[in-house]
Amino acid sequence: MTLLTLNAMQTNIEQYAVLHDVTLTVPEGGVFVLLGRNGAGKTTTLRSIMGLWRPSPGSVTFRGEDISALHTAEVARKGIAYVPENMGVFGGLTIEENLILATKTGKFDTARLNRIYGLFPALKTFWGKQAWSLSGGQKQMLAVARAIIEPRDLILIDEPTKGLAPSIIDAMADAFREISETTTILLVEQNFHFAKSLGRDMAVIDDGRIAHTGSMADFAADKALQDQLLSLSA
Amino acid sequence: MTQPSLVTKDLTIRFGGHVAVNQVNCEFRPGELTVIVGPNGAGKTTFFNLISGQLAASSGKVVKDGVEITKMSPSTRARHGIGRAFQLTNLFPQLSVLENIRLAVQAHSGDGWRLFKPVSSYKELAAKAERYLEATKLTDVALLPASALPHGDQRKLEVALLMAMEPDIYMFDEPTAGMSLDHTPDVLELIAEIKHDKSKTVLLVEHKMDVVRALADRIIVLHNGELLADGAPDEVMSSQIVRDVYLGKSGEAAA
Amino acid sequence: MTEQNSTGALIVKITVLTIGAALLFAPFLFQDVRSLEVAARICVFVVLVASYDLLIGYTGIVSFAHTMFFGFGAYGAAIALKQMGPGWDAVMVGGLAGMLVSLIVAVAIGLLSLRVKAIFFAMITLAVASVVLVLASQLSDFTGGEDGITYRAPQLFKTATKLAVDEDGKVLRLFGVKLNGKLAAYYFVFATSLALFVLMFRLVGSPLGTVLKAIRENEARAEAIGYRVVSYRTFVFCIAALAASLAGTIYAIWLKYTGPDTMLSFSIMIDILLMVVIGGMGTMWGAVIGAVLMVLAQYYLRDLMGAAAEATSNLPILPELLNPDRWLLWLGIIFILLVYFFPRGIAGTIMQKGIAK
Amino acid sequence: EDPIKIALVHGISGSTYEVFSKQTHTGFQMGLEYATGGTMEVAGRPLEIIIKDTQFKPDVARAALAEAYGDDEVLIAVGGTSSGVTKGMLPIAEEYERILLIEPAVADSLTGEDSNRYVFKTSRNSSMDMQAQALALAPDENLFVATLAEDYAFGRDGISAFKAALDGSGATIVTEEYVPQKTTDFTAATERMFNALKDKPGRKVILIYVAGGGDPMGKIQAMEPARYDISISTGGHILPVLPTYKRVPGMEGAIYYYYEIPRNEINDWLVKEHQARFDSPPDFFTAGGMTAALAIVKGLETAESIDTESLIAAMEGMSWETPKGTMTFRPEDHQALQDMYHFKIRVDDEVDWAIPDLVREISADELKIPLGRTN
Amino acid sequence: MKNLTQILARMGGVNLLPVAVAAVAFVLIGVPSSWVTLTVAGLAMGMMIFLMASGLSLVFGLMDVLNFGHSAFVSLGAFVAASVLTWLAGWLGADSIFLNVMALFLALTAALIVGLAGGWFFETVIIRPVYKDHLRQILITMGALIVAEQLILAVWGGTPMAVPRPQFLESAIILGDVSIEIYRIFAFLLGLAVYVALYLTLNRTRIGLLIRAGVENREMVEALGFRIDRLFIGVFMLGSALATLGGAMWAGYETLISPSLGAEMMIVVFIVVIIGGLGSIEGTLLGAIMVGLVGNYVGFLMPKMALASNMILMMAILMWRPSGLRPAVK
Ligand SMILES: Nc1ncnc2c1ncn2[C@@H]1O[C@H](COP(=O)(O)OP(=O)(O)OP(=O)(O)O)[C@@H](O)[C@H]1O
Ligand SMILES: Nc1ncnc2c1ncn2[C@@H]1O[C@H](COP(=O)(O)OP(=O)(O)OP(=O)(O)O)[C@@H](O)[C@H]1O
């Protein structure tokens, strides 16, 4: 079943046309990976879904409803969570406060909280500390934790493994696998190794256009295609 | 063996009750590239901050070429030949790429206090800045403000600033984080080049194992602020303890 | 940011040069009393605004004490001229004393508080400036209190002084302009202001200028690549203070009156701020344009609005809004619109235009 | 005929005092009207009025005045509103050798050392205020006074003038309190004055001399000085302030002008016309503006010819009629000597403000106003 | 020594500062009745300043907006309340306490409503484009201040305006040699109520958190599903309404007001916000009370120093605690 459809989306940032034609269908369940070089337009695609940039023309359809004109806050309330590239943690707030803001009611669901502690023990250690003092990787963990503290229908994640230690990346992969059983994840990644292990479907974006879509298994097997689209030959 | 250019003695910093760097003793020599690895929050960036002066040590010493620099301000340390690039990009956003680099060059040459001659009359300055622009392949965007660059180019500029400072000690903090694969080799080549100059000492924090393997002469491992292992790359990477705390399963697969 | 070669930059430079020429020939071009007053005020305020721009535009230091330094220079000259009588010795002594006091206070403020957060620094300068303002009113034996001091300028600048005489012993006229002391005074103001402005102009174009901008942009990073930020800040704070102090001395000599309302009050501080912003922060050209527009507005906007009110007198409401006494209201609105739509000020915005990408 | 040009150089924008300047202008216009019988002509020449704005800035004021003399070639300029601004204007009059008539600025120093022979002043000065105030207290051995003033030249000069007027009367000053300018809380100063006064025998008075916007009188009254038999005294004020005097019925002091006090033809006309035109009685500055206009017309009419020197000759020592009765320009320093009024506050619920009823006229010769300029 | 600091910290730390100051003043003043009069007056003055400062502190601390136009709202509140009171002068003069209170209530409500409306206008038109840009905030609110002052001048004219007060707030309670003005008691109670209300909203709800997070990263708060734009307007309206309320109370205290009233109070208000520590309502209250008390004590003990007392207090506190007494961010 289709969860999210991007339909001939064009996005301009100030006077620059960044996305030229992005058409994409994200099915419900599992991890959908979006790949592409630096500056290809991956982040812009996610931001356009969230309503942080406005695509025009083009539309975003979520569960059959056009959400491209909605305010970001309303998009979020449809059940879409966003983990931005720069993590977007609130440095002046403690870990606890960062997480509280991400809950619907202002109270924690103990089971979910415990699962988060299990995934990222560091968050428990620094619970009452202000987030600016966290290390780069710890901030990344907090950002992901915020997205999964509530049940959601779709999580948009922008390069979550950037700057993470290998062991954490593994933990994160496990976590995503688990989350993706109940929630769809749209994942932007540079770390192809990581993406390969998770993705079911995938797309490559290049210069603001979708250059390829297909199943991850096929793409992982096709070295020539990888080389052409991602300069992976090295 | 050459004299160490940089030595830390019992270097420690506490934030409240939390000890982020704990009694680290380490020596770094010219001509050697040391990669520092460790889990997130191990204290790698903090260790850099203590060496370059962004944070003041709670106890312990930092010694550069026999001179103790522990109490010096960051700018004084920079003038003593300690240079670093930052993990989170840290530039002069509204100044052009060229101006960014020129600033680093002129800090090194001590021209900051020239008051009344126009910048353009300093030919040597311009020539040097030009050189680093070319080295980092930023010539095309030299006149754009730094904030207008895409992420990858900003990371490169971060590296260019460090190069232009021409320090004795180079410290890179995850220079290729978030950089796509087509850009990464440029930066790695630059670092490798510095390594060839035998008078320079290089410290590198990096999580990407292929990068570590390609560049490291030596690896040290930090964990919970403590020095856990120190030695030749193969030796360190294959030790059980490093696998446990740092590499996890993927480490095993890769090793 | 290639300010050098855009067409916009050319426009700005030509404008500023035209203004310079107009100021140079002002006594001959506009032969009325008001114009000369306006021209002299423009000269002095260009220096004052340029020196303030060194702080706020180039280095990102928000200080509310700039009029205080202006006042030190002015009161130095004024008190010396009053006590020692009109003469160049008094001007020298007063001017130097003003600079010395400015320097000491600037160093003290700089070293004590340039380390604190920008907003605290602004508050501290505000506090110091208001203490000085009160002191000036309390030490009335010296400063004339609220009423200020009037005194005589050196002989050369007296209106009655004849610079050149014709056969009958009357003041010689050149293109209808009397060659008297007033003219000498104007050229004194013009020449000294020009010299100060050129010095500051060279300063921002030098390597030091780039360092100042770097500090504005990212202080911690400037420190990390080897610049002692506190020294640079204190230094530029002192330079700006000295320039303001000298501007004060010049203005005191021109006005022959010094009082809190002309030299120290907070409203002058606001004027300076308006001028910097209208002209465009972080460019010396902007200082000239801002000072010119604002001073012209202060002297002529009223008249203009009076004319407009008359012209519209048979329409409803408009004449009420265009009432000349409400000129400040309009200035405020124009100012808000400027900050809103042209955050880089007039010079900055024009310079942006036509940059070859 | 060429018009005779007169400039009004006041602050009409940039400060809340701009309304006072406008009152002065109204008074001036009405004065000319009255003096010329509505023709607006003197000696067959029309009068032309030019208005200049000082913006309450001395430098702008100087430029405006210079422009009036130099470009507009006015014969006489009238100004300004605040003393500091006016002080800056004095040398310009000397430079252009034209007359500057000061109205309504009050400072004594405007006719003092820094002044010059081109300056005339119709407005009262602070010494008049304070001496009249002292006389209104009927000082004797039985009187104990605590004074409250703002701590700057204006406040201190006022208190010295007050003390000088008490000299020899036997009255005692128990304490002089000076609070910073713009003080809003007078509790501390009041406690000090209470403590200094409360055990004294005889009549106990707190004298308030504060010019700012605040209302120290109301605040001291709220602390109930009556429980120590202490009474308050302060000078009269402009109409908008008089409502605050309703708290102190029976208070006595001295005032410069209140429209119901002077009994003369000119004042009657002024009050009637002002009521008719503006639906309100005239105030301090209207009366002052009119006074200035009357002085100028009389000067022009009596001068041998219409030029500065003849005018100065005519005006030195000149006496003329005003809404406040006869005034005289003292020849030495050109200050206009005038009567003041001793009043007592009466509260009438029908009237919006408290009414200063006349107790007695303090005539100009009772006041020993020190000579200003000697040059 | 260390023990002592710990004990002090447990007893309330910096919150004890006013108590300590009052104790020292008691010894120095020596006359108990004067001391009580001064202390009570100082506390009430502090509360009135708090009313004016709380809005600024709220906006400054939570939204990181330095609003120089705040003083215009103070003036506006004063004039609106004064106009309403003048208009209802009949009710004020009446003997019925009910009519008295109604007039007062209407005046304060009018001031509040004008503040809310003005705040809405100010946020949408003036402030919205300049969030996160301190310099432009200072400039644009300065411009707004000029415009607002001119408008007040245009509407009410420049003459001072006398403010009638309700009968039951006139005069003082006399206990022995101590006198306590009733108006000050009223101001104190109102200030206290406002403080409690603010404290509860900011600490017992997520609103405070949301605003702080929104200042740091507006987009992210929206991405979490909150309409931060509406919240910001709300905070700004509240801040402005507190300013007009403060102005209205101040008008009643001053009884004679002029349009420059707001501008004259501004320095004190800034000092209070700074010494209290950015963004904390507790700090602002503490700072306001310190300013009120110290002003009175110094005015009594060393009148010569009264002028500089606020500045000295600010300098001293900043030397001791560079980010104020109780900064929101520790
Ligand atoms: N705020 C902006 N202003 C101007 N150009 C922008 C802005 N944000 C992005 N761009 C440009 O849009 C293009 C696409 O950017 P985007 O951030 O979507 O790339 P990306 O695929 O996420 O790259 P990366 O891997 O580096 O994160 C880039 O060329 C970038 O320079
Ligand atoms: N200024 C500070 N105040 C308090 N705690 C801090 C501060 N700086 C760092 N820390 C803590 O010190 C620890 C080490 O942080 P550091 O940034 O050095 O980690 P790192 O090894 O660089 O990790 P990463 O690989 O994720 O960047 C972290 O737990 C962090 O929370």
Ligand SMILES: [Mg+2]
């Ligand atoms: Mg991206």
Ligand SMILES: [Mg+2]
């Ligand atoms: Mg790190």
